[in-house]
Amino acid sequence: MTTEKSLIDSALRGWKSNIEQADKLFGGLSPEQLEQEVAPGKNRLIYLWGHLAAVNDRLLPLLAIGERLHPEFDGMFISNPDKSVQLTVSGQTLKAAWQEINQKLWEGMAKFSAGDWAQRHTAVSEQDFEREPHRNRFAVLLGRSAHVAYHVGQAALAERKI
Amino acid sequence: MTTEKSLIDSALRGWKSNIEQADKLFGGLSPEQLEQEVAPGKNRLIYLWGHLAAVNDRLLPLLAIGERLHPEFDGMFISNPDKSVQLTVSGQTLKAAWQEINQKLWEGMAKFSAGDWAQRHTAVSEQDFEREPHRNRFAVLLGRSAHVAYHVGQAALAERKI
Numbered sequence: 020m021t022t023e024k025s026l027i028d029s030a031l032r033g034w035k036s037n038i039e040q041a042d043k044l045f046g047g048l049s050p051e052q053l054e055q056e057v058a059p060g061k062n063r064l065i066y067l068w069g070h071l072a073a074v075n076d077r078l079l080p081l082l083a084i085g086e087r088l089h090p091e092f093d094g095m096f097i098s099n100p101d102k103s104v105q106l107t108v109s110g111q112t113l114k115a116a117w118q119e120i121n122q123k124l125w126e127g128m129a130k131f132s133a134g135d136w137a138q139r140h141t142a143v144s145e146q147d148f149e150r151e152p153h154r155n156r157f158a159v160l161l162g163r164s165a166h167v168a169y170h171v172g173q174a175a176l177a178e179r180k181i
Numbered sequence: 182m183t184t185e186k187s188l189i190d191s192a193l194r195g196w197k198s199n200i201e202q203a204d205k206l207f208g209g210l211s212p213e214q215l216e217q218e219v220a221p222g223k224n225r226l227i228y229l230w231g232h233l234a235a236v237n238d239r240l241l242p243l244l245a246i247g248e249r250l251h252p253e254f255d256g257m258f259i260s261n262p263d264k265s266v267q268l269t270v271s272g273q274t275l276k277a278a279w280q281e282i283n284q285k286l287w288e289g290m291a292k293f294s295a296g297d298w299a300q301r302h303t304a305v306s307e308q309d310f311e312r313e314p315h316r317n318r319f320a321v322l323l324g325r326s327a328h329v330a331y332h333v334g335q336a337a338l339a340e341r342k343i
Contacts, residue, residue: 158191
């Protein structure tokens, strides 16, 4: 394996490991458990899960893998705080969407060469990218990996009361 | 910049950004604030900070950068849960140690070439590494970046009551 490939392999394994941790934490919860807050007055588990799904969904166009699958998640899980908007998605629907999003992302990511990863992401212009070559797809992958870990850490605090 | 260098640059920026988030969260807290739990009955902020410092300190030998600076942190912050052992470190001492550890790590990391990052870390044998080349230093960097993000997410939940 070349050095480039080895570096990318490590990053993809890291991504997968964070997603699997989220799967484990959220995937087996009942509708009642998903309603629990991670700490008193803080976000509910269903909100964190939906938030991760929505942010990952946005990666599809950002990495130029494809169109978004669930743009309707943004209103519920990104642009508004928890409990301010009625959720129109159940735990079961969210689980299916989460898997669908991560599956499509994974298939797209697996096709990228090292050169592809070093290319600009779609939210940076060609001109800006010339000055700031670190705004590439690989940085997005690492940033979003950390984003998953950040909220998984919070979700792990929720008491399993029910 | 070569593709290899660009990938590593992204990972180092990601590391730094996570460390800086931790700096911001913990660095300005009073001794009383550091005693607060991130959620009722959960770890105190000082424990999470010490835990991150201890785990990062372990990176020094793991990445073959150098000897550990604070092996005495393990008993307080890794091998025992919070509140089970008397802490013999103050917030101020911890802050100095945290900065010292991250500074030494950063200087070591900055010297690694792409080939260095793809080398095995010191906890994997040469034989095992031949079969499992993904157990390299780069994977350790990404894994520990996620580890920082995981606990920073938790620390961000603590109410600033005092």
